[in-house]
Amino acid sequence: MPEMKLVHVAAAIIVDSEGRVLIARRDASQHQGGLWEFPGGKVEKGEAVESALARELDEELGIQVESARPQIRITHHYADKSVLLDVWRVERFSGEAHGREGQPIRWVAPSALVDFEFPAANTPIVSAARLPDRLFITGNIAELGASSDQYEAELVRRIRQLPADSLVMLRAPELDDEAFSRCYYRLLDVCEECGIALVLNSSLELANTLGADRLHLSARRLKSLHTRSQFFGRWLSASCHNQEELDRAAQLGADFVTLSPVAPTASHPGAPVLGWNQFWQLTEQSTMPIYALGGLSDEDLQEAWNHGAQGVASISSWWGRF
Known part of the structure; x- marks a missing residue:
């Protein structure tokens, strides 16, 4: 059986001035559709992770990253693909976040993240978002x-x-x-x-x-x-x-x-x-x-x-x- 290709994804734990975290719901037609997720997207070949993150957050949410730092990296193996989630914490950004692609978004307290259903790969990211540094x-x-x-x-x-x-x-x-x-x-x-x-x-x-x-x-x-x-x-x-x-x-x-x-x-x-x-x-x-x-x-x-x-x-x- 051929080895599954590893898809590199840049994702963000975006935190506002009140300490709330932004999450978005995946479209039903997408992989793991209907579940909530931390915004982000695929890192293109030869693209720096920070560049991919800034591009994706602009395209998806209309915000511009002003500062970000690494949070956690998780490799997860689904039945049909393997994903490397390269998660960064964004605490400074400009623009007002909104679902530019029509996706519902929500700002929630870190403690409330457990009330939402995420893909299995996001479980440790939810923990990371709830823990201090x-x-x-x-x-x-x-x-x-x-x-x-x-x-x-x-x-x-x-x-x-x-x-x-x-x-x-x-x-x-x-x-x-x-x-x-x-x-x-x-x-x-x-x-x-x-x-x-x-x-x-x-x-x-x-x-x-x-x-x-x-x-x-x-x-x-x-x-x-x-x-x-x-x-x-x-x-x-x-x-x-x-x-x-x-x-x-x-x-x-x-x-x-x-x-x-x-x-x-x-x-x-x-x-x-x-x-x-x-x-x-x-x-x-x-x-x-x-x-x-x-x-x-x-x-x-x-x-x-x-x-x-x-x-x-x-x-x-x-x-x-x-």
């Missing part, structure tokens, strides 16, 4: 020399200084289940008040007992998970360090992962690191949003985007900021 991971109690109550108070103070729509992971292996649970419920109240999403880094059993909506698994816990349905919440993510772990996370339907270590870290001096080239090779094979982790800070965001990352996950750079 930074993941803040809590540091160790030992770094503060604090009691569990002091640690909790410090976390509350730091979380209150983050912008709305941030993503925070509670990782505190030094706490026993009782203290961890108290801390989780306290932070959950604060995060809900501030419009921040809280991810629990714990065992599956504790997360389900607490009724957590988001769970992040260590590589060891990821390996022992049998099915996605074992977690009762909505968002599942995991720590990955190699292709095998990325494949396992994808098989279980993880919404996103962290991939580390990209650079040397103070906590693991001399340990092997991926570097950006290997990180890029791994993201190119992935079907999930990936946060780059390990020795990175906000200053590495552009480099992370250029190498296929959703953004940067940080522990030390956030923890040492105050």
